[in-house]
Amino acid sequence: MLEIEEWGVRVCRIRGRGYRLDEPLDLIDRDALAALLAPLQWPFRVEVFDECASTNTLLLERALKGAAHASVLACEHQTAGRGRRGTQWISALGGSLTFSLLWRFPQAPAQLSGLSLAVAVGAARAVEALGARPVGLKWPNDLLLGERKLGGILIEMTGDAAGPSPAVIGVGLNVRLPEEAHRRIATPAAELAANGLAPSRTILLARLLEKIAGVLEQFQREGFSSLRDEWLARHAWQGKRVALKIADRAVAEGQAVGIAEDGALLLRSHRGLESFHAGELSLRQA
Numbered sequence: 682m683l684e685i686e687e688w689g690v691r692v693c694r695i696r697g698r699g700y701r702l703d704e705p706l707d708l709i710d711r712d713a714l715a716a717l718l719a720p721l722q723w724p725f726r727v728e729v730f731d732e733c734a735s736t737n738t739l740l741l742e743r744a745l746k747g748a749a750h751a752s753v754l755a756c757e758h759q760t761a762g763r764g765r766r767g768t769q770w771i772s773a774l775g776g777s778l779t780f781s782l783l784w785r786f787p788q789a790p791a792q793l794s795g796l797s798l799a800v801a802v803g804a805a806r807a808v809e810a811l812g813a814r815p816v817g818l819k820w821p822n823d824l825l826l827g828e829r830k831l832g833g834i835l836i837e838m839t840g841d842a843a844g845p846s847p848a849v850i851g852v853g854l855n856v857r858l859p860e861e862a863h864r865r866i867a868t869p870a871a872e873l874a875a876n877g878l879a880p881s882r883t884i885l886l887a888r889l890l891e892k893i894a895g896v897l898e899q900f901q902r903e904g905f906s907s908l909r910d911e912w913l914a915r916h917a918w919q920g921k922r923v924a925l926k927i928a929d930r931a932v933a934e935g936q937a938v939g940i941a942e943d944g945a946l947l948l949r950s951h952r953g954l955e956s957f958h959a960g961e962l963s964l965r966q967a
Contacts, residue, residue: 706774706775707775707857708775709755709882710883711727711729714883714886715727717883718887721890721894723890723894724749724750725752725890725894726749726752727753727754727755728754728755729754729756730755730756731756732756732757732758732759732760733756734759734761735759735761735851736754736755736756736781736851737781737837737849737851738761739754739781740754740781740783740849741837741839744783744839744849749783750784751782751784751894752782753780753781753783753890754781755779755886757775758772758774759772759779771866772853775857775882776872777854777855777856778853778856778882778885778886778889779851779852779853779854780851780852780886780889781851782849782850782852782893782894783850784847784848784850784897785845785846786844786846786847786848786901787845787846787901788846789843789844789845790838790842790846792844793900794905794944794945795904795905795909795940795943796848796900796905796944797821797836798822798912798940798944799899799900799908800834800836800852800893800896800897801822801823801824801834802908803892803893803894803896803897804832804834804889804893805818805915806892807889807891808831808854808873808885808889810888811873811878811888812876812878813826813876814876816831817915818912818915818916819917819962820916820918820940820962821944821960822835825871825917826871826873826876827871828869828917829868829869830868830870831854831871831872832853832854832855833853834852835850835851835853836848836849836850837849850893852889852893854873854885854889855870855872856882856885857872857874857875858870858872896908905942905943905944906942906943909944913939913940916940919937919939920936920937921936921937921964922934922964922965923935923937923948923965924963924965925946925948925960925961925962926960926963927957927960932960933948933950933952933955935951936948936950938954943958944958945957946960946962
């Protein structure tokens, strides 16, 4: 296998002429991105890397050194992308969109409950505006297209317990994935291209930043409660029987009945109505 194929890029051999890409790479156009972001009200400072280990890891380091509010790092190829609980995030060169946004909240971390759910609302607005349907949300941080995972959100905090709170918001989204990438992903994955869409990753990144920033401003002013109804309208597992694990330990099983105003999962089990602020959900047979 050619080294580039390990990045999720398909290469064809042409007899007597060498190799060519199976289809053109959709790389982020830095100039076009800057033009799309220029009219917006937020002071985005975007840097695009050809390759890095993890945009979240790199932006966290920069946040500790004083990186500006609304700094953005995007990467064409991540070698050590991370999901929640340290899981690996599989991406494909030109076929996935991975980026991190630094947002400096004046509040203490304890006042930012529900942040990942708020970001998911913003991301859902962006992909829906480009024609994706139906977009569902899975507590606490996944975007679904149909019943498959389209993307995920990883939020990491720095700063003191009393605030302010610099938050690094990592987003990974599947745009068009080759078969090699699908084989490496542990759970069934969705992609925008399979939904009949082929959006430019440059335009997609601009729209995601716009919609997520708008939600973050609303969240900063009003908290998650102002976004709760919109999140619930997209709740993919509403009313379904689920199991919840925390640190690989089963803690509850029952019906997912919604979320509280602070973003906590509401689950009806044999013990009654319970709320949880952390954990991993899986579906169970009714």
